[in-house]
Every structure is written in structure tokens, then in C-alpha cells.
Amino acid sequence: MLPEVVLLKEIKGDDAVKLVKKCPVKVFDIExxxxxxxxxxxxxxxxxxxxxxxxxxxxxxxxxxxxxxxHFIFTIESTGPGALPPEVLFTEAVKILEEKCERVISELS
Ligand code: SF4
Structure with missing residues (x-):
């Protein structure tokens, strides 16, 4: 799921610099x-x-x-030359998911 990072108050000066340094992947910046x-x-x-x-x-x-x-983030990897490209893999995966959902709905009704 998409991370949501919210500052609950204004962080200025040295505190802002400290916060920026704390994050190992540089989510924060200084304005x-x-x-x-x-x-x-x-x-x-x-x-x-x-x-x-x-x-x-x-x-x-x-x-x-x-x-x-x-909000879901997917990473799609193809296996390389000759294999289906990621956009086709994704479309095919969605079709299979749709079929499975339809089967579940049909079984339930
Ligand atoms: S330090 Fe950076 S990566 Fe870690 S939770 Fe906070 S914002 Fe996210």
C-alpha cells in the first residue's frame, strides 16, 4: 500500500535538518x-x-x-528477451484475477 507521511506541525531550523537526516531513504527535504x-x-x-x-x-x-x-503499488518483472513484456503480464494477470472473482461470486450465489 502507498505510504502516507504527514508532518503534524511545522518543523523548522535544526529540528528540520535532524528529521531529514533521520530518514535513510530521503523522504523529507528542506524548503x-x-x-x-x-x-x-x-x-x-x-x-x-x-x-x-x-x-x-x-x-x-x-x-x-x-x-x-x-492505493496498491505493484512491481512487475518479466524474465527477459522472448518473454511477455510487463504490460502484457499485468493485463493477463488482471484477466485471471477477474475470472477467479467471477468464479467466487458464482459459487456464492
Ligand atoms: S524514516 Fe523515512 S523511511 Fe522510515 S518511516 Fe520515516 S519517512 Fe519512512
Missing amino acids: DLGNGEKRAVVNDPRSCTLCRECVMGPSEEQVRLTRVRD
């Missing part, structure tokens, strides 16, 4: 506010592995980690 101040922003939530490093210690109350329950 320059133009007045000499900097604040943390969520830059790449899709990369989040939900390792929970950013909610350990003093930053516990600063970040909320959840998953989007109806």
Missing part, C-alpha cells in the same frame, strides 16, 4: 522559506519503507505514518 528560515517538507512519501526511524525519540509527535488503503 527554504526565503527569510533565512528553513522548514522540513515531505518530498517523496512513495519511497518510505515504514522503518519508523522518523517517529523514534523527540520527533515522535511530529510525524504520522499510515498507508493509503486503496
Whole structure:
């Protein structure tokens, strides 16, 4: 499921830098506010592995980690030259899934 990373309050200055450094996959970034101040922003939530490093210690109350329950991320790999390309594999897999769902619905009714 797609990770959702939400900052619960504005995190500025050294705290913003600390938060950015905590994340091993660089989900957070620093935004320059133009007045000499900097604040943390969520830059790449899709990369989040939900390792929970950013909610350990003093930053516990600063970040909320959840998953989007109806957004699924798939990785599709083909076996190489001569095999079906990933887009065809996906389409075929969806057809098989549809058939299985129809069979379950038919058995239930
Ligand atoms: S849970 Fe881990 S990967 Fe996700 S934002 Fe926090 S530190 Fe980064």
C-alpha cells in the first residue's frame, strides 16, 4: 500500500535538518522559506519503507505514518528477451484475477 507521511506541525531550523537526516531513504527535504528560515517538507512519501526511524525519540509527535488503503503499488518483472513484456503480464494477470472473482461470486450465489 502507498505510504502516507504527514508532518503534524511545522518543523523548522535544526529540528528540520535532524528529521531529514533521520530518514535513510530521503523522504523529507528542506524548503527554504526565503527569510533565512528553513522548514522540513515531505518530498517523496512513495519511497518510505515504514522503518519508523522518523517517529523514534523527540520527533515522535511530529510525524504520522499510515498507508493509503486503496492505493496498491505493484512491481512487475518479466524474465527477459522472448518473454511477455510487463504490460502484457499485468493485463493477463488482471484477466485471471477477474475470472477467479467471477468464479467466487458464482459459487456464492
Ligand atoms: S518511516 Fe522510515 S523511511 Fe519512512 S519517512 Fe520515516 S524514516 Fe523515512
